Amino acid sequence: MGRLLIRGGRVVPGDGAAPVRADVLVDGERIAEVSASGTGRTITAELGTHVIEADGRLVMPGFVDAHSHADAAVFDEDVQLALLRQGITAAIGGQDGVSFAPGDGTYASEYFAPINGAHPRYPGASETATRGGDPGPTSGAGSASPGTDAPGTHTPGTRVADLLASYDGRIPLGVAYLVPAGTVRHEVMGSTQDAPTDAQLERMVALVAEGVADGAVGLSTGLDYAPGIFADAAEMAALCAPLAPSALPYVTHMRGGYEDNAQVGVEEAGRIGAAAGVPVHISHFHTPADEAARLMDWLTGQGVAGSFDAYPYTRGCSILAMTMLPPELNAMRADDLVPLLQDPAQRERLRREWFPRVAKNPSLGEDWPELITLAHTSAPELAWAPGLTLAEIAQRRGTDAVDAALDVLVASRLDANAIMAAHHQRPVEDLGRLLAHPAHMGGSDGIFIGAHPHPRARGTFASYLATYVREHGFLNWAQAATHLSTAAVDRFHLGDRGRIRPGAIADLALVDPDGVRDAATYVAPLQLAEGIDDVIVGGRPVLADGRLVGVTPGGGIRATAPGGLGEIPSATRP
Numbered sequence: 001m002g003r004l005l006i007r008g009g010r011v012v013p014g015d016g017a018a019p020v021r022a023d024v025l026v027d028g029e030r031i032a033e034v035s036a037s038g039t040g041r042t043i044t045a046e047l048g049t050h051v052i053e054a055d056g057r058l059v060m061p062g063f064v065d066a067h068s069h070a071d072a073a074v075f076d077e078d079v080q081l082a083l084l085r086q087g088i089t090a091a092i093g094g095q096d097g098v099s100f101a102p103g104d105g106t107y108a109s110e111y112f113a114p115i116n117g118a119h120p121r122y123p124g125a126s127e128t129a130t131r132g133g134d135p136g137p138t139s140g141a142g143s144a145s146p147g148t149d150a151p152g153t154h155t156p157g158t159r160v161a162d163l164l165a166s167y168d169g170r171i172p173l174g175v176a177y178l179v180p181a182g183t184v185r186h187e188v189m190g191s192t193q194d195a196p197t198d199a200q201l202e203r204m205v206a207l208v209a210e211g212v213a214d215g216a217v218g219l220s221t222g223l224d225y226a227p228g229i230f231a232d233a234a235e236m237a238a239l240c241a242p243l244a245p246s247a248l249p250y251v252t253h254m255r256g257g258y259e260d261n262a263q264v265g266v267e268e269a270g271r272i273g274a275a276a277g278v279p280v281h282i283s284h285f286h287t288p289a290d291e292a293a294r295l296m297d298w299l300t301g302q303g304v305a306g307s308f309d310a311y312p313y314t315r316g317c318s319i320l321a322m323t324m325l326p327p328e329l330n331a332m333r334a335d336d337l338v339p340l341l342q343d344p345a346q347r348e349r350l351r352r353e354w355f356p357r358v359a360k361n362p363s364l365g366e367d368w369p370e371l372i373t374l375a376h377t378s379a380p381e382l383a384w385a386p387g388l389t390l391a392e393i394a395q396r397r398g399t400d401a402v403d404a405a406l407d408v409l410v411a412s413r414l415d416a417n418a419i420m421a422a423h424h425q426r427p428v429e430d431l432g433r434l435l436a437h438p439a440h441m442g443g444s445d446g447i448f449i450g451a452h453p454h455p456r457a458r459g460t461f462a463s464y465l466a467t468y469v470r471e472h473g474f475l476n477w478a479q480a481a482t483h484l485s486t487a488a489v490d491r492f493h494l495g496d497r498g499r500i501r502p503g504a505i506a507d508l509a510l511v512d513p514d515g516v517r518d519a520a521t522y523v524a525p526l527q528l529a530e531g532i533d534d535v536i537v538g539g540r541p542v543l544a545d546g547r548l549v550g551v552t553p554g555g556g557i558r559a560t561a562p563g564g565l566g567e568i569p570s571a572t573r574p
Contacts, residue, residue, distance in 0.1 A: 003027050004539060005045045009054025009510065014061040014486040014499040018478050024059055025049075026506040029539040029553070033502060052534055052541070054510055060481050061498045062089025062173075062507030062537065063461050064488035066309040067283050067443030071099050072119035074171050077548060079448050083173060084543040086461035087484075087509030087532045090174040090557060092492060095283065095445075096253045097182030097222030101163040102207050107186045110334065111226070114319050114376055114417035117449050121166040123158065161214035164556025172542035172549070174507070176494060176557040178220040178251055179211035181239055182228040191331045193230040201238055209242035215558025217492040218248045218281070223255035223265070225322060226331035233271050240276035248559060249279040249307070249491055259422075261362055262287040266295040270302045279305040281491065284445045286310055288426075289433035296439050307491055309443025310434055312463045314426045315522070316363075317375060317447055317454040320416040323364075324405045326354050334413040341410050351402050364420065369394065369401030371421040373522075376450025379411035386452035390418075417447060419454050419522070428467065432474035435464065435483070441491065442484040455525040459518030462529035466517040477513070493559040510534040 004026040010019040011034060023043040025033040035043050045051050065083070068091035073079040083091065093099060098112045104123045108116060160177060167175045184207045188200050196204060208219060219240055222228045240250050250273055254265025266282065273280035280299060285292060285308035292308070299306035321330050329337055340346045359366045369391035376386060385393050385408065394404035408416050434440065442464060446457030464484060468474045475483060489498030496504045509532055516531030535543035538553040 003032075003046065003049040004506070004536065004541070005043060005049050005051045006054050006059055006508070006510070006536075007042065007045070007051055009057050009059040011500050012058055012060045012477050012481045013501060014481045015501075016478055016482065018476070019058055022059075024500060024506075024508070026536070026539045029505055030496075031500060031502055031504050031506050034500060050541075052510070057534075058477060058511040058513050059500065060087065060477075060509050060511055061485040061489075061500055062509050062535065063087045063442060063484045064089070064492075064494065064498070065091040065444050065446065065461070066281075066441045066488045066492070067095055067311075067445045068093055069095060069115050069445070069447045069449075070175070071177075072117045072122075073448040074167070074173070074175055075120055076448070080172055081543075081548055082448070082458045082528060084535045084548070085529045085532055085546065086458070087511060087535060088173065088461060089507040089509065089535060089537050089554075090176060090494060090497065092176045092178065092217065092488070094178035094180045094216070095220050095222075095251070097180045097220050097225060097228040099163075099177070099180045099183060101160045101177070101183070102158060102179075102211060103183060103187040104158060108180075108183060112319075113378070113415045114449055115447055119163075119166070121170070122163050159214055160211040160216050164215055164558060166556070168555035170552055171554040172552050173537050173554040174494075174557040175554070176217045176492060176559070177211075177215075178218045179208050179216045181208075181219055181221045181231070181236065182225060184208060184239065185227045185231060189227070191227055191333075193227075193328070193331070195232070196235060201235065205238055205241060208239050212242045212246070212248065212559070215556070216248075217494065217557075217559045218251050219243055220251040220253075220283075222253040224253060225319075226327060228253075229255065229327050230331075233268050233275075237272045237275035240272060240278050244277045246493065246559065246561065247279060248493065249281040250276065251281045251283060253283045257362060258284070258286045259363060260288065260291065262291065262295060266299065270299050270304050270306075273299070273304040273306075274302050279307065279491065281441075282306070282308040284310060284316070284443065285434075286314070286316070287434070289430050289437070292434055293437060296437065307439045307441055307487070308437075309441045309445075310431075311444050311456045311460045312431055312435060312468060313454070313456050313460075314422045314431075315454065316420045316422075317417060317445070317456070318420070319414075320372075320374070320405065320418045321409055321414050323372065323418060323420065324358065324409065325350075334415075338410055338413055341406050347403070347406060350406070355402055363422070365423060369404075371423075372405075373419040373421070373452075374408060374416065375419050375447075375452050375454060376415075376417045377408055377412040378415035379408070379413075382408060382411055383451070386450060417450055428472060432468050432472055435468050436474040436479070440483055441488045453525050455518070455520035455522060455527075457520075458526065458528055459520035462516055462518035462531065465511065465513075466531075470513060470516070493561075494557055495560045506536055506539040508536040
């Protein structure tokens with residue numbers, strides 16, 4: 001990979017120290033030298049060294065998207081560009097309890113099609129995944145640990161190891177993976193609402209342990225999605241047992257709501273974390289800042305190390321079916337559910353018994369048709385609809401919002417997602433205090449599926465820097481490095497990343513402190529971020545002058561053993 005010198009920048013080291021003028025020398029995939037702070041000494045470029053002139057830009061640890069739905073989309077060059085233009089060098093997939101592994105990926109490919117899409121290399125991409133072997137020179141995080149199969153005997157395309165191997169050497173950034181509890185449950189129990197038998201629970205725990213052995217960085221749940229909505233706290237705590245020896249986190253899309261309704265979900269997560277003896281990480285924790293601080297303090301009081309991610313937007317995005325249908329229908333396959341949604345008697349029952357409950361949803365209310373905007377549908381005849389609210393779609397079709405929503409679900413065979421607006425836009429002041437909480441980590445919840453997606457996929461990390469660091473000062477640049485990189489590296493055991501110091505993996509982003517900004521909006525959501533034009537992954541430039549270089553040093557990131565270069569920041573420990 002050769003030698004690389006970043007010259008003339010202000011280094012933000014990721015250890016809490018302020019930016020300082022320094023040069024950074026990279027040898028191979030790791031940082032070899034950082035010129036002494038405050039001395040003004042420069043590093044001389046030896047013959048053959050590639051030089052990047054930073055020209056006063058900030059040299060920051062590459063950012064970690066702690067909540068990403070790029071599991072499959074990351075193979076798309078447009079998505080790679082969207083991520084790298086935000087300085088993201090690692091993304092954590094397997095979110096919300098549903099993704100491709102373990103198993104053959106069929107469940108996630110169907111149920112989460114509107115969120116993750118289809119993975120082009122899983123199953124069947126296991127040629128580099130051997131138990132106890134080298135996961136490939138591009139992972140940068142150590143070898144996968146031995147699993148439960150003998151070397152070379154497992155079914156191709158069935159394990160977390162296979163999914164991680166599908167990324168190696170094929171993408172320009174890193175992807176880490178949470179074992180998705182809903183996928184595990186479905187693999188063992190199907191879509192049943194029943195509690196597991198002892199034998200079923202034992203098999204589920206074994207699948208989680210297998211995923212951890214393969215390098216997973218935690219366990220995720222989606223307790224508003226099927227089948228996670230049918231699992232109780234005792235089941236989740238049992239599944240967390242394999243995480244405890246390595247202190248990997250339990251990561252949860254809570255049940256019970258967010259905003260002003262987060263207490264029930266946090267208390268359940270706390271019970272799970274305490275019972276299993278693991279840290280708890282709350283996904284997309286969009287709760288008023290004061291309430292979030294109170295609940296994080298409550299977790300600490302329960303002896304649970306808590307953290308969360310939150311993106312700087314007030315609107316959410318999810319599967320349309322999850323928002324519009326009761327859980328028992330949401331759990332059904334499209335082949336079974338679509339005929340029901342076409343049945344006039346079933347529609348009338350939903351209109352009479354279910355949609356009044358939608359109108360009482362505290363996050364939506366009676367004006368839900370005006371608050372829900374279609375972001376994606378796979379139905380060609382509805383290609384005109386993304387970007388319109390359900391009320392607008394209904395008006396164009398000469399129907400009402402209930403029929404409009406159900407018609408979209410039928411036409412797309414449930415492959416539709418939507419953006420949900422909030423009644424009240426949260427002021428920058430409240431969001432800023434939430435994002436400045438010491439337990440916060442950067443996470444976009446970015447969904448790349450759809451013609452009119454949520455702008456968070458392309459704007460989140462630039463928005464953190466432009467709005468909440470430069471413009472309003474809720475974080476300084478040193479704190480931004482911790483929130484957007486170091487803290488997630490430590491919490492999720494991502495290896496020697498997140499700090500700019502000799503020996504660390506050279507995942508780096510060069511940030512123009514005056515020019516970085518998010519350009520994506522709800523009206524124009526596909527606009528790329530600006531102000532981050534050079535990004536290095538594993539010591540190799542992958543973005544130069546704002547364009548993809550075309551090299552693929554990235555790959556699957558396997559969890560490392562605790563106690564490496566950095567520990568979980570004390571502010572997030574009980």
